[in-house]
Amino acid sequence: MSVKSIMIVGVGGQGTLLTSRLLGKALMSQGYDVKVSEVHGMSQRGGAVVTYVKYGEKVSSPIVEKGEADLIIAFEPLEATRWLEYLKPGGEMIVNTQQIDPMPVVTGAVEYPEDVIEKLQATGAFITPIDALPIAEEIGSVKIVNVVLVGAMAGCMDLPLDIWRKSIKETVPEKFIEMNLKAFDAGYGIKTCLIEE
Amino acid sequence: MKELILGNEAVARALYEAGCRVLSSYPGTPSTEISEYAAKYDEIYCEWAPNEKVALEVAGGAAIAGARAFSAMKHVGLNVAADPLFTLSYTGTNAGLVIAVADDPGMHSSQNEQDSRHYARASKTIMLEPADSAECLAYTKLAFDLSEEFDTPVLLRLTTRVSHSRSPVELSQRQEIDLRQYEKDPGKYVMMPAMAKRRHEIVEKRLEEQRAWAEKCDINTVEYNSKKIGIISSGTTYMYAKEALGDKASYLKLGCVYPLPVDLIKSFASQCEEVFVIEELDDFIESHCLKHGVEVKGKALFSFLGEYSQSLISEKILGEKADTLKTDLEVPGRPPVLCPGCPHRALFYSLKRLKVFVSGDIGCYTLAALAPLSMMDTCICMGASVSALHGRNKANPENAKKSVAVIGDSTFIHSGITGLIDIAYNKSDSVVIILDNSITGMTGHQDNPTTGKTIKGQPAQTVDLEKLVKSVGIERVSVIDPNDLKNSLKVIKEELEKPGPGVIISRRPCALLKYVKHAPPLKVDRGKCTACRMCMRIGCPTISFKQGKAFIDATQCVGCGVCQQLCNFDAIN
Numbered sequence A: 001m002s003v004k005s006i007m008i009v010g011v012g013g014q015g016t017l018l019t020s021r022l023l024g025k026a027l028m029s030q031g032y033d034v035k036v037s038e039v040h041g042m043s044q045r046g047g048a049v050v051t052y053v054k055y056g057e058k059v060s061s062p063i064v065e066k067g068e069a070d071l072i073i074a075f076e077p078l079e080a081t082r083w084l085e086y087l088k089p090g091g092e093m094i095v096n097t098q099q100i101d102p103m104p105v106v107t108g109a110v111e112y113p114e115d116v117i118e119k120l121q122a123t124g125a126f127i128t129p130i131d132a133l134p135i136a137e138e139i140g141s142v143k144i145v146n147v148v149l150v151g152a153m154a155g156c157m158d159l160p161l162d163i164w165r166k167s168i169k170e171t172v173p174e175k176f177i178e179m180n181l182k183a184f185d186a187g188y189g190i191k192t193c194l195i196e197e
Numbered sequence B: 001m002k003e004l005i006l007g008n009e010a011v012a013r014a015l016y017e018a019g020c021r022v023l024s025s026y027p028g029t030p031s032t033e034i035s036e037y038a039a040k041y042d043e044i045y046c047e048w049a050p051n052e053k054v055a056l057e058v059a060g061g062a063a064i065a066g067a068r069a070f071s072a073m074k075h076v077g078l079n080v081a082a083d084p085l086f087t088l089s090y091t092g093t094n095a096g097l098v099i100a101v102a103d104d105p106g107m108h109s110s111q112n113e114q115d116s117r118h119y120a121r122a123s124k125t126i127m128l129e130p131a132d133s134a135e136c137l138a139y140t141k142l143a144f145d146l147s148e149e150f151d152t153p154v155l156l157r158l159t160t161r162v163s164h165s166r167s168p169v170e171l172s173q174r175q176e177i178d179l180r181q182y183e184k185d186p187g188k189y190v191m192m193p194a195m196a197k198r199r200h201e202i203v204e205k206r207l208e209e210q211r212a213w214a215e216k217c218d219i220n221t222v223e224y225n226s227k228k229i230g231i232i233s234s235g236t237t238y239m240y241a242k243e244a245l246g247d248k249a250s251y252l253k254l255g256c257v258y259p260l261p262v263d264l265i266k267s268f269a270s271q272c273e274e275v276f277v278i279e280e281l282d283d284f285i286e287s288h289c290l291k292h293g294v295e296v297k298g299k300a301l302f303s304f305l306g307e308y309s310q311s312l313i314s315e316k317i318l319g320e321k322a323d324t325l326k327t328d329l330e331v332p333g334r335p336p337v338l339c340p341g342c343p344h345r346a347l348f349y350s351l352k353r354l355k356v357f358v359s360g361d362i363g364c365y366t367l368a369a370l371a372p373l374s375m376m377d378t379c380i381c382m383g384a385s386v387s388a389l390h391g392r393n394k395a396n397p398e399n400a401k402k403s404v405a406v407i408g409d410s411t412f413i414h415s416g417i418t419g420l421i422d423i424a425y426n427k428s429d430s431v432v433i434i435l436d437n438s439i440t441g442m443t444g445h446q447d448n449p450t451t452g453k454t455i456k457g458q459p460a461q462t463v464d465l466e467k468l469v470k471s472v473g474i475e476r477v478s479v480i481d482p483n484d485l486k487n488s489l490k491v492i493k494e495e496l497e498k499p500g501p502g503v504i505i506s507r508r509p510c511a512l513l514k515y516v517k518h519a520p521p522l523k524v525d526r527g528k529c530t531a532c533r534m535c536m537r538i539g540c541p542t543i544s545f546k547q548g549k550a551f552i553d554a555t556q557c558v559g560c561g562v563c564q565q566l567c568n569f570d571a572i573n
Helices: A016-028 A077-082 A116-121 A132-139 A142-155 A161-171 A174-188 B007-017 B032-038 B052-064 B075-080 B082-091 B117-123 B133-150 B193-216 B235-248 B263-271 B284-291 B310-318 B343-354 B364-369 B384-395 B397-402 B409-425 B465-471 B485-497 B534-538 B562-566
Strands: A004-011 A033-037 A048-056 A069-074 A087-096 A126-130 B002-006 B022-025 B045-048 B069-074 B097-103 B126-128 B154-159 B165-170 B220-223 B229-233 B250-254 B256-258 B274-278 B357-360 B403-408 B431-436 B476-480 B502-507 B543-546 B549-552
Touching: A004 A016, A004 A077, A016 A033, A016 A048, A016 A142, A016 A161, A016 B002, A016 B165, A069 A077, A069 A142, A077 A087, A077 A116, A087 A116, A087 A142, A116 A126, A126 A142, A132 A142, A132 A174, A142 A161, A142 A174, A161 A174, B002 B007, B007 B032, B007 B133, B007 B154, B007 B165, B022 B032, B022 B052, B032 B045, B032 B069, B052 B069, B052 B075, B052 B082, B052 B097, B069 B075, B075 B082, B075 B097, B082 B117, B082 B193, B097 B133, B117 B126, B117 B154, B117 B256, B126 B133, B133 B154, B133 B165, B133 B193, B154 B235, B193 B263, B220 B263, B229 B235, B229 B263, B229 B284, B235 B250, B235 B274, B235 B310, B250 B263, B263 B284, B274 B284, B343 B364, B343 B403, B343 B431, B343 B485, B343 B534, B343 B562, B357 B364, B357 B384, B364 B403, B384 B397, B384 B403, B384 B409, B384 B431, B397 B403, B397 B485, B403 B409, B409 B431, B409 B465, B431 B465, B431 B485, B465 B476, B465 B502, B476 B485, B485 B502, B485 B562, B534 B543, B534 B562
Parallel strands: A004 A069, A069 A087, A087 A126, B022 B045, B022 B069, B069 B097, B097 B154, B126 B154, B229 B250, B229 B274, B357 B403, B403 B431, B431 B502, B476 B502
Antiparallel strands: A004 A048, A033 A048, A033 B165, B002 B165, B126 B256, B220 B250, B543 B549
């Protein structure tokens, strides 16, 4: 198979790193060569963050470039727009609709753009909007928004379900496992589209 | 069993496997995790040193004493550690000494984009450059062997993409290495002119031997595919080239970037129709090729600035560009911000009220340079806030009434204290504010000599900042809680008016520290809010405007109460 590229984009503090680790672990267990590129340091302080996950028979470059991503998981609509160009034509994007205002919007220097989801859909990309925040709140914590999105992502990848559950059990602290698994299941139940092999 | 680990984690694993006994480092993105992961191994003595110079001297001392030793730092950290590096190259090391230096092309988290390979040539030290996590492990182990074979420190050059990418690594067991015997040898270890002259001869001879090694070592590899295009590269850029060009090109991958081979490059180039050198930052390999008469293309096509990628290489060499999707949406930037509850926010707001010149430094608080606080005038390097303020005030004594320096606790210990001694000694009329948030923040919460804990979480001696400042000759030292706006403003104003030097310690722990208890989130009373936007002047990411009134995001607010003090209408509770 050719190398598949996934991007996880969001705002520093939203838990994108945990998501890429879960994904990397699940893919490794299936015998793929995997590379995960993370962002540490300055951009973690509420800035735009991006993580790349690539897998296949042999992966060279750890980064994903414009027009290369098969799948983008966006934790925030503005971030989905920022990284749209990175999506391969025909690629899929899962967008969490929870809006987080960046500082230039907070200070009133610029406006948060309107109808973001509709405009993303108008590009012809396959966009799945998900309002993960209320789902996470109902299960028990706003902190598990990322795992709801991992579930939705798992729904569009052809990996056995128990691999994901195992990867979650190995990655999150023991007392939060049950809550995280619930969040995963809730996300998994959302209909997304399968990345083609 | 293979594990998916960071390049930095793989370097740490190699320290364990190679029998390294002593590690001393100072945190710096993207190198920090190496020391944090190494600290998890009981077999390795690990420490955070006050700065990189101290760290490398500790590691050098340990190596001369016979233990395999290591130090990690970011590129600018090597500037600080350059002094011991250049002379450790002369003395040699006895047991293996490896120095990891992490460059940051693209400046994800740095103040400049310097290319550390120049240090290898300048200090006449061998330098290896891994391209993924498996190579991080293999090259670090090889570096210890080379260090002992050639009796030299060995530099391991990393870049952000190698340090912070995960790829599969095969782990193995630790090899216990006995302490080497130390033998008194002033001719080798005491660098005075007479001895150093003899050692310099040895260094030049050693370099010739290393050059011969570089011609045939198995980390400089050749892969012939189509010979129309020949690529000479190293590290992560090799990976980009490989992905962009696949078997449309042949490759010379240089695992050793200093000293560089000559014959190997000539023979590779002679096999290929057109040869490109692809290297981020400076034309280090390209100039070497040109110097030896090998015709190559490099910086004529590729930039000296920023990171490269597979698509850039594909575009420059093959003329191919990927199709992309577009919208007409204007996407506002999302710069990093001070966290909700960050103690720096209030302090910089007080400085904004006083309209002072702020001589800044390196840390989370550098973010106060951005809008809406916009309260930093200069930021050069670690410690420069203090000494540069002194220079400013000597240049024009009028400046002293309207200027302050700001420096974090860890940065102050790193190299702010020497500047403060200059201020005390040379009768400076300067006000220095130490932002003591009880942790090294920006690099992700490392302990330091002011926090009372070691890298392994053990209790440690704590530097008493008040006593330290007094003991160097600063007579006026005050302590404020930055979140008490009224008092902070009063104290800073008074200090600026008084003659002679003064230090203000602005003390409140980082809001992200686990032991910091948060108050319940605050709420805006829409009936009382007059939409005056006073609360928005502090740039708190939890406060926005919704339906014409201020709104506080309860999922992010930690109830620090700073915005409450700004509201004249009692609308925040």
